[in-house]
Amino acid sequence: MSMRRLLTLLLATSSFAVHAGYPGVGRDATPAEVKAWDIDVRPDFKGLPPGSGSVEDGEELWIEKCSSCHGDFGDANHVFPPLIGNTTAEDIKTGHVASLKDPGRVRTTIAKVDTVSTLWDFINRAMPWNAPKSLSTDEVYAILAYLLNLAEIVPMDYVLSNENIAEVQERMPNRYGMTRDHGMWEIDGKPDTHNKACMKRCKPEAVITSSLPDYARGANGDLSKQNREYGPFRGVPTPGEGGDEAAAGAPAADGPPNDVLSANGCTSCHGLDHKVIGPGFAEVAAKYAEREDVKTYLSGKIRSGGSGTWGPIPMPPQPQLSDADLKSVVDWLSSGAHH
Amino acid sequence: MNLKKIRPGRLRKAPESFLDAEFIADVKQNGFDEERRAFLRKSFLAASAAMAAAPLGGALAAAPEGDPDILNLPSWTTSLGKPVASRPYGMPAKYESNLVRRESPGLASVSQASVAFTPLQGMFGIITASGLHYERHHQGWQEIDPSRHRLMINGLVKRPRVYTMDDLMRLPSVSRIHFLECGANSAMEWGNVAVPTVQYTHGMLSGSEFTGVLLSTLLEDAGVDLKRGKYLLAEGADGSSMTRTLPMERVMDDCLVAYGMNGEMLRPENGYPLRLVAPGIQGVSWVKWLRRIEVGDMPWNAKDETSQYADLMPDGMQRQYATIQEAKSVITTPSGGQMLIDKGFFNVSGLAWSGRGRIKRVDVSFDGGINWRTARLEQPVLPKALTRFNIDWVWDGSPAILQSRAIDETGFVQPTYEQLRAVRGSRSVYHNNAIQSWKVAESGEVSNVHV
Incomplete structure (x- = not known):
């Protein structure tokens, strides 16, 4: 090595004393920053913060924050697939959920998940639906304790904590239900199907085993409006069942504030006219049309939520709505919810 | 199903169509001379007269003198267009709003x-x-x-x-x-x-x-x-x-x-x-x-x-952790819910891809997988990327079942539904890479079927 190259090398090493990569780009994370974001909990419970919560506390939190989507017992199917159900005491013994073999049975979350850490991690990072990461550590333990009790994995008087969660893992109904014995993790993994590229007279005939029933042709809307109206392949006109207006329709001048309604999840529970989970918007408009304080009343109900007025399923509070968005919804509702 | 109803933009036959085949062959062979030109003018006028007398909408056939979209200059040919940057972020043409x-x-x-x-x-x-x-x-x-x-x-x-x-x-x-x-x-x-x-x-x-x-x-x-x-x-x-x-x-x-x-x-x-x-x-x-x-x-x-x-x-x-997307393909045109506008020639087109590398070959069947022909792969063919394939097809009006079958550089051949279900059952939800079948009915309507 020449003296000059050696010198350059020495200079280079000394000026990037920390590391040689990309000077001026990026910086080291502080311990507080890592702590703020490193929230994952692994199956070996690395990352699980200390804390505890009882089934009893969990039930109260559940009714307040979770039941509107998941049902009082975690078995509702109206918004998300059911969390609880189709596991047995025998499954808890064997670690294999037997109902997963039965095509007729609904696959609940508790039937599928093999590790309790997954539930803790997900509730903590993503729930409740409209206010993720708002639960305290103890609240996460409590809500999970309630769910585990619903699945009969822990008793009514259980207090779940970082100390005993490993014991719960030993009772997870599907703890041995996962396999990694397949070829789809490694790039050179072995496939499990073995088709051959036959070219001529590969089989005696082509038999159609399944086709779309006539009544379902229009289930995805008018297909003539989902293709170009020129060119060699046109869409087949099918009687639409609504899919299209939702996708393409611009709102009328005094029509619903569609952007606000859809961005805030309102339309997943309320139909324009009819009940879905909560009442239809038109039903709400009609019920309160005569009320003098209709705007104040509706603003309060939307902002803070409530239950009992339209049935047992509570309307969750909507703290995320901006004042302007809330006003646009209330104005539209109080003027009759026309569309 | 009324085929005509869904053909608003269909190209009308050009005026040559009222010339007889013999005349066209003659012109092709001997070229246009004055005599033939005169004949053409006469035929054109006769056809126009016949057309003018016919009731409106009575004929999809040729307009008398020719295609009105050629004969009558459209507004976009006779007016000033829009200025640059009138849409600072460009948008598709309004006619594309179905997609x-x-x-x-x-x-x-x-x-x-x-x-x-x-x-x-x-x-x-x-x-x-x-x-x-x-x-x-x-x-x-x-x-x-x-x-x-x-x-x-x-x-x-x-x-x-x-x-x-x-x-x-x-x-x-x-x-x-x-x-x-x-x-x-x-x-x-x-x-x-x-x-x-x-x-x-x-x-x-x-x-x-x-x-x-x-x-x-x-x-x-x-x-x-x-x-x-x-x-x-x-x-x-x-x-x-x-x-x-x-x-x-x-x-x-x-x-x-x-x-x-x-x-x-x-x-x-x-x-x-x-x-x-x-x-x-x-x-x-x-x-x-x-x-x-x-x-x-x-x-x-x-x-x-x-x-x-x-x-x-x-x-x-x-x-668990079945994450690599194995080789798969699908014919995108024609495909379910579409209608072929007529018999005759079509470019059949689709996509193939593999999570394990490049697509090596795509075969297409028009009879539900009995016989196969190899399609043209359009360039570029890149690893772990969509690859476009095309193949010529003359539809004679009889029922057909279209399928495509991808083969990737590892030699893996995209499976049939039968093969896939034999190993994985039918409740997997994920990673369905089976061969897709599209049935073409005599009406020209294409529908989704399993074979």
Whole structure:
């Protein structure tokens, strides 16, 4: 090595004393920053913060924050697939959920998940639906304790904590239900199907085993409006069942504030006219049309939520709505919810 | 079904059609002389007279003197056009408004945890228009302020690091074209035919050019411990803070931290300002709004690795971490819910892709898989990217069943439904890469069938 190259090398090493990569780009994370974001909990419970919560506390939190989507017992199917159900005491013994073999049975979350850490991690990072990461550590333990009790994995008087969660893992109904014995993790993994590229007279005939029933042709809307109206392949006109207006329709001048309604999840529970989970918007408009304080009343109900007025399923509070968005919804509702 | 009803833009026959075949042959052979020209003028006038007398709408056939769209100059030929930048961000022509992302009714009851499918039935080439890239979110999409976005790398590294977008966009950049397919693409079709068109059977599929930084660049910058660090966790900055485990070999091979898509920044629905690009691996692992990378010595068993995206086998076991998208193809035109406008010549076109590398060959069958012909592959044919195939077809008006079959560079041949179900049953939900069949009826209507 020449003296000059050696010198350059020495200079280079000394000026990037920390590391040689990309000077001026990026910086080291502080311990507080890592702590703020490193929230994952692994199956070996690395990352699980200390804390505890009882089934009893969990039930109260559940009714307040979770039941509107998941049902009082975690078995509702109206918004998300059911969390609880189709596991047995025998499954808890064997670690294999037997109902997963039965095509007729609904696959609940508790039937599928093999590790309790997954539930803790997900509730903590993503729930409740409209206010993720708002639960305290103890609240996460409590809500999970309630769910585990619903699945009969822990008793009514259980207090779940970082100390005993490993014991719960030993009772997870599907703890041995996962396999990694397949070829789809490694790039050179072995496939499990073995088709051959036959070219001529590969089989005696082509038999159609399944086709779309006539009544379902229009289930995805008018297909003539989902293709170009020129060119060699046109869409087949099918009687639409609504899919299209939702996708393409611009709102009328005094029509619903569609952007606000859809961005805030309102339309997943309320139909324009009819009940879905909560009442239809038109039903709400009609019920309160005569009320003098209709705007104040509706603003309060939307902002803070409530239950009992339209049935047992509570309307969750909507703290995320901006004042302007809330006003646009209330104005539209109080003027009759026309569309 | 009345075929004429759906042919508003159909090209009318040119005036030659009222010349007899003998005359045309004569002209072809001997050329136009004065005598033949005179004959032509006479025929033209006669045809015009006949046409003028006919009732309006009575004939789809030729307009008397010719195509009115040629004879009567349209407004766009006789007026001043719009100025530059009247649409500062360009939009498709108004006639293209039918081709949009759509949800499939009944698939999910909450639109924040749903899917909007790409309209493959109207798209060309191997790049998906960014505005039509399919959407799949787990807790709605966010529009993140890029000046406040951070990427953290921690875990089994010498130095936990933080990068701003300024930092990331200074680093050595690469651009790669890859496909992106949801692990649940074609999920509704595992058991039986469930949806009418290719938008819903295969529309959780997109192809784009992604620009960003190789993840290996960042991991080396942080001093990754490759001896113990066999796994990597990617985490989003959205409400769900979605997490996925990736194997380190895949990560160090070709994974990117991408900010660009198709020449511009990522769209918010696709992870703006930063997403993971994990070529060949199912879409759920391409974490959007990427905020954190952690290196570890075991998989994380995240929600979407246990309760979702695990393939249920007939024996009740779930295949976990089945992430590589095996070779698959589909004919996009003609496809379900479309109608051939006439008998005669058509260009049949489709897409093929493989998570294990390049597409080597695509065969097409017009008789439901009895006989096959090899299609033309359009260039470029790139690893882990969409590949466009085309094949000529003359439809004689009789029923047909169209299929395509992809073969990738490992020699793997896309399976039939029969083969797939023999191994995996019909309740897997994920990773359905079976050969798709489209039936063409005598009416010209194309429909989704299983063979």
